[in-house]
Amino acid sequence: MVVRSTVHTTAGSGSTEGLIDLAIDLGGEPETASAYHQLPGVLGKVRRSVRFLAPVQFDVLRQYRTDVTERRYRSREVPRKAPVRLTRGASATPHGTEPAILFGVHWLELGGAERFALETIKLARDAGFTPIVVTDRPSTHPWITRSELDGAVVVPLTLPTPPEQESAFLNGVLSAYDVRGIHLHHSAWLAQRLPWIKSIRPDIPVVDSLHILEWRTGGFVDISVRMTNVIDTHHVISPMLRDYLIGKQGIDPARVKLATLANLTTGSIDHTTQVSESHGDVFTVAFVGRFTQQKRPYLFLQLAAALKDSAPEEVRFIVHGDGELAGEVHGLVARLGLLPVLELRGPGQPVSQTLADADVLVISSDNEGLTLTTFEATAAGVPVVSTDVGSQASLIAEDLLVPRHPYPFISTAAERIRTMITSPEQRKVWLDEQAGKAAAFAALPDARTWVRDTYEGWLS
Structure with a gap:
């Protein structure tokens, strides 16, 4: 098969510099590989083989590991990022006039956090905002055509992204729109860029919605605690998360809001x-x-x-x-x-x-x-x-x-x-x-x- 590209490269004329990557779609349904499919090296091959040949026995070992990790995690304090110390106000950064909310979402796939994220995007649109939705996980994003995203600006990021492109993107969003708030829904990428955003726009309020404690990795709750000095409100969906943030991590109760999803998805049930x-x-x-x-x-x-x-x-x-x-x-x-x-x-x-x-x-x-x-x-x-x-x-x-x-x-x-x-x-x-x-x-x-x-x- 011979393929001729109609895309012209702007690189040099050398034998290697003039080459460009070309992706060919051969059709078929998209397939998503699990983390086990992507384990590298000989050890990764062994783990992958054991996982899929004996999934239950492999899970026994995972649960014992979880027991150990959970005990260790419960006894440790999560370090915090220092608060932003710059004194520049909102007037230092000119912005557009169209009110918007910046959403950080894991991906647009089936999931409880994602269902709530779509609901908040719809609420933002109904309130008169332009929702700007950024995803940071590789996905085919099967929910990208859902009606809740009508009128939204959706940006599926492909990571890693060069720092200069990240800053250009965020500067562009903050300049083109009047961003009135940021709402995180399990978005590690946007959470880790909050110190930069707060340094140039300290007036923008930040809400982080949390759903689950992940003992093996710390997960999004761990990230949220680390970034608590640049987050205004930690929204939690369960008393367990509220008690963990306030009782264990010492976050100010006034900054932790318990609001549940009890009635989010039951409207279609008879x-x-x-x-x-x-x-x-x-x-x-x-x-x-x-x-x-x-x-x-x-x-x-x-x-x-x-x-x-x-x-x-x-x-x-x-x-x-x-x-x-x-x-x-x-x-x-x-x-x-x-x-x-x-x-x-x-x-x-x-x-x-x-x-x-x-x-x-x-x-x-x-x-x-x-x-x-x-x-x-x-x-x-x-x-x-x-x-x-x-x-x-x-x-x-x-x-x-x-x-x-x-x-x-x-x-x-x-x-x-x-x-x-x-x-x-x-x-x-x-x-x-x-x-x-x-x-x-x-x-x-x-x-x-x-x-x-x-x-x-x-x-x-």
Whole structure:
């Protein structure tokens, strides 16, 4: 095949200087590689092989490592960046007249933080702002066509970016628009540039929305604590995060705002179909989530295989999602003999339909903040069996909180689900406890209302 480029290079005429990179799209669906697929060297090859040949056994080792890391993390203080000391005011930097909000977003893919980010972008647009949305993670950004982004300026960054290009970009944004505020949604790149922004525009308020503690790496909460001197408000979605920032890290309570996502995604759920009995002749167990290492869909499939062999009556399964581990999920479904009893559903199908078909939802994650699917399941009248991670205890019935270590998770979750199958009365008791916790949580301040009021304050 001979390819002729119509792109002219401006480089020199030397034999190597005149070459330019040329990318050819050969078609086909985009594929996302997990972090394990990208591990370099011999050691990386060994880890990759073990991870995909024995995912559950590999996860056992990961969880023991998490135990050690969590104990160490809980006992340490996170260092802070020094506050900005420059005295230049906003008048030192001329800016445009069109009011805007600068958003830092991880990526435009399925996820709880991303769903909330899109909602805040819509609220900004409705309030009269131009949303400027910057993403900093490699992605095909399947949500980039969503209606919430209509009228927004979307900039998917490709990192690393030369410092001179970064400063030119940020200077351009601050000069072309009247940026009234910055809202971070799990954006490491923008968080790390806050000291520079605050040095030239100290008048711009900064809000950082946090969802989850990540013990192995520190994650976005760690970054937020390090940058707390250039962040005006830490928005958290759970009491656990509030207590961690105030009690452990010593952040001023006046700068930590608890506002929950309890009602963010439950609007499409039919609240009139609260049920306590099985939805049909066959008891249905569902998984809803991204196919990632964090969500551990392979562990749900191992649970499904255990229930297939041990349930007191016929049982079927729904796995609803997509992601970087899709190939592994499809392979395990066949290898574990689940094809006759398991249905795979993609992100194009509504989650509300899966919940309408389910008798129980299982959350197998090894870490979470507070899952939106738990709120959705509660609204649909579906009990949830969840790993005891993050703030899930705020919503899940106590008996349905199960260990995150793989083998105890499988055995305990299977036992609870078998009880639901044989005892609809006990299933209702657990569902009522879950609904009571969700109602108490919904009485806390609402994130959407708080963000709307905050943006209106920025506009005035």
